[in-house]
Amino acid sequence: MFAYYFQLGLRSLRKNPLLTALMVLAIGCGVAASMTTYSVFRATANNPIPQKSSQLYVPQIDNWGPEDAAENKGEPPQAMTYTDATNLIRDHRAKRQTVLYPVSLSVVPNDAGLLPFMENSYAWYGDAFAMFDIPFLYGSAWSVADDNAHADVAVIGRTLNDKLFHGANSVGKDINLNGHTYRITGVVDQWNPSPLFFDVVNTNAFDDTTEIFIPFTRAVDLKISTNGNNNCNKDPGQGWDNWIRSECIWLQYWAELPNTADADAYRQYLNGYAAEQQRSGRFHWAPNTRLRDVTDWLDYQKVVPQEAKVSLLVSLGFLLICLINTIGLLLAKFMRRASEIGVRRALGASRKEIYAQFLIEAAAIGLAGGLVGLLLTGLGVIGVGLVFQPDIAKLATLDVKLVLLTLVLAVVATVLAAFYPTWRAAQIQPAWQLKSN
Amino acid sequence: MQIKPILSALRRHKAGTFLIAMQIALTLAIVCNALFIIEQRLAHLSEPSGVDEANIFVVQNEWVGSSTAEQADAKIREDLRVLRELPGVQDATPSNSYPLRGGGWDDAVKLKPDQLQDSSGATIYFADDHFLDTLGLKLAAGRNFRAEEITPMNVRDRLGPPVVMVTKALADKLFPGEDAVGRTLYLIGGPSTIVGVVDLLQAQSVDRWASAFAYRSVIVPKRLAISLGAFYIVRARPGQLQAAMRAAPTALFQHNPRRIINEDDGVLSFAEVRARAYERDRGMAILMGVICVVLLAITAAGIVGLTSFWVGQRRRQIGVRRALGATRQDILQYFLTENLLISCGGALVGTVLAVAINLWLVTRFEMHRLSLMYVLGGVVILLLLGQGAVLAPAMRASRVPPVEATRSV
8 A cells, every 4th residue: 555655646746746846845955954054063062982971071170269260150260270280190089180281293204305294292191092092003002100200202193103104013113203202102093083072172172183192291391382272360470480380271181080979079079179279378269170071071162163053053944944835835735636535535535544645645755855855965065164164064974874864854854744734635525525526 | 905805715724824924934033033143244254454464474484393582583583584585575574473363362451460350351462663564554653663672582481571562442442532652551471561552453363252352452572482483474565475475485494494384374365364264254154145045935935836726726716706807907916915914924923033033042142132124124025025926826817717717627
């Protein structure tokens, strides 16, 4: 019966080509607009580390006091001072922890034919690699001993390894960064979490891959300044040593806390730490701390661009209008066939049969709309670069999931839209139709 | 034209009437807000930068290896000499940033050292005595920096130069109605005397968070002497921008190869800087524009479809009316008026909806309040659209011959 109704549906679609084309186009446009903007939204609202997002936390400590916090809805600063970060590292209350900041390192290739170049780089602790589940192609992270020894070691990315060592295992080899020599302990395989959760404060959350990592302790020894934000609420004084001891904030901190009990304990520890700073006279205010996991942190940092949200909402409104349009057109189409329905009913077709026939016909329209929508979504995803910044636009892709979603959305939406016209069609009294003829 | 018979006819087509009215209402609500977003974005991206955009380009120069502040400063001065000697170059200046760059050093400005609340936020531009000439800025009052006032600054040095220039927007904020020249302001590192006021200069960030101090800048007599490098802002002679943009990196590399000038974005014309800064605004305006056009087209098509159906349904009645003496004009007017009534109903609901959506957007997305002009404009557009869409089916209806009344289906 399904196949027969489907065939009937297709035949009826051909009978009113203009009306059908209108419906198919309307559904196609509505679905395509929604899916294109959804593809951007999905990419920006992505959970970059789903297996661990509830175990990784960003602690925040208010070291600036209530006046500054008041400007930010009472929230503590979004970065940390060197003093607090190193104290937290020393106390070592989490399973793993790291402090991190972006640095600008120039790579000087041994190969004289290659010009020096810059790479996105971070200074952090060796723990970070295991914390963030970073996959290694060769070698491994540097050791705790290296961190403590402020060692000249580095981990590089796969792309950089390809460029400098033609893809060979470079573990144990040297690399010249800013004129200093570092020994490579590992090569990271493809790793580019999106959004770049570990440092959304200093990036726009969508950036190229990080290709070099060096120990935080060594970077500070070399007085390598942050390539990211540095915020001071008062004069830090002259020179590096004063700056590093100042209340200027420039560091991100991450702690790995395997379960909620650990997180609660860590919250208490943070408050205790802030209270201790208050007692020692550094803070003149009650402890004000936060501990957010990855999802909360990305949410708090408003990683999803406003444009992505607004355009998704507008597109959904657009789809709604397209569906209202479809309801009207289906109504016109079905009611035009009132006499045909009358005959079918008079010959013994039940209301249920009428429902089945017309809903299947609607589904056929929906499928056609979905196919048009798929084509338009494809074009939309290509054209996303016109609307969003390149680093966000490149994240929007047409994958299997999106293809299926497009088709399902088109069919489901059209069938939903068809309920009212179908109900009206099923209400047709056979006697009336036969009489007027 | 009598409205009563039209209304009673519509009562028999409740569903169709309701659907068209709803579609018009929702379209109005979305189109109003979309047009409003477009207008705001376009207004944002046409704010003036105050600089000679047609002839300016920016070189991002990074040094290889580490050097002391003195070495870095010497290298920068060498580079500037090289750049200024190029035939296509009118002038060049080193800075930590440039207008529309996207971010950089912002600082709080105070009028007293012990003040708790800042007087204003401000962009900090590093400048030498060529800054005004290179960017093509006009002095509104006071004087330019003198060459001997420019000093090098290392990355963690304290910022509190003896003299500064400010933009007129900042001067007006700090000293409303008064002459700012000779007055003192406090940057994070100490007091500075204002020696000059620059007419118009846009901030380095045009994002929302920086909109509170969009045109307020402090220009400090400093050269950024850090091992990392700095920006060179270069003004080409009129008509020689492209040539100068090619010549500059070549000449710099020839003079000293131990540097990095990124191939992709190391040298940017100001037109490119502007395009990058307003990427989001332009994109949003394009998207909203496309959605508006497609939406209006689909709504129009929907009206055509449903009215055609009604006309087909009523051929007999139309024939009867024609037989009873109604002219073609009457039939045409009947459908036009019918559509106008439905559209007006839809527009009424749509206006309420448009304002409601806008109010919600204001709370969620820090948008501005919708001006009623947009709603009015939207209503006019949709009424015209409805009339235009209904015209073809109505014409067809008016051509139904009176003889139709005598035919049975």
